[in-house]
Amino acid sequence: MKRLTCLITAVVFALLFSTACKDVPKKVVNTAPVTFTREGTLSIFRAETDSLLAQVDIEIAETDYETQTGLMYRESMEKDQGMLFIFPEEAYHSFYMKNTRFPLDIIYINKDLKVSSIIANAQPLDEESLPSENPVMYVLEVNAGLVGIWELKPGDYIEFERL
Numbered sequence: 001m002k003r004l005t006c007l008i009t010a011v012v013f014a015l016l017f018s019t020a021c022k023d024v025p026k027k028v029v030n031t032a033p034v035t036f037t038r039e040g041t042l043s044i045f046r047a048e049t050d051s052l053l054a055q056v057d058i059e060i061a062e063t064d065y066e067t068q069t070g071l072m073y074r075e076s077m078e079k080d081q082g083m084l085f086i087f088p089e090e091a092y093h094s095f096y097m098k099n100t101r102f103p104l105d106i107i108y109i110n111k112d113l114k115v116s117s118i119i120a121n122a123q124p125l126d127e128e129s130l131p132s133e134n135p136v137m138y139v140l141e142v143n144a145g146l147v148g149i150w151e152l153k154p155g156d157y158i159e160f161e162r163l
Contacts, residue, residue, distance in 0.1 A: 034074045036081055042140065042160040044150060047114070053150045055080070056142060058160060062086040070141065072099035077143055084160060085139040093139060094131040097122050103144035107152065108132035115156045120147050 039060045044053045061067050061083055071083055087093065090111040097104070106119040117133035121144045132139075140158070 036074075036077060038081075038163065040084070040160055040162040042082065042084060042158055044152065044158050045156060047155040047157060053152060053156065054146070056082040058082050058084045058140075060084050060086060060162065070095070070100070071104065074101065076102050079143060079146070082140050082142040085141075087137050087139075090135045090137040092132055092135055094129045095119075095122075095139065095141075096129055097124055097126040100124055104141045105144050105147040106130060107140040107142070107147065108134070108136040109138035109140060109158060110134065111137040113138070113157050113159065115152060115154050115158070117154060118147055118152065121145070 036057075037059050038057045040058045041055060042058045043055045045051065046053055057078075057080060059081070061070060062085070067085055067087075070085070071077065077083075085093075093108070095106055100122075101124050103124055104122045106122055107115055108117045108119075110116045116136050119130045122130055138158070146152075
């Protein structure tokens with residue numbers, strides 16, 4: 001009798017559990033693409049001549065969430081766009097390409113707005129650490145290949161304006 005009671009209890013529990021799960025509506029996940037939001041403009045200059053190398057529209061990442069997410073989950077970025085990361089203090093920083101779906105050039109910039117070091121052609125979805133060579137306060141991410149086109153090098157500098 002004890003076995004029969006245990007069996008009936010198990011069957012009733014299984015029936016209740018399986019019907020209860022069917023009545024729960026499925027959660028809908030928002031799959032809208034992440035889009036670029038223009039928050040400023042950034043100009044890049046050659047150190048020796050003060051000549052303009054490039055000008056890009058920038059999205060600014062400065063909160064913890066924005067800094068941690070960066071360009072993740074985006075499909076692409078226009079040629080004249082970039083993301084500028086602003087940190088509260090100058091320090092060594094390291095980036096990686098986890099969940100970033102297109103290649104980037106990563107430009108590390110010190111507190112004086114001078115290019116400190118460059119990671120060219122960082123590959124999509126790569127989780128390898130890509131550290132700055134020196135302490136920096138800013139990091140600019142642009143489409144891969146632009147650093148070569150601009151012939152950007154350490155010592156060149158930036159200026160930016162928020163909208």
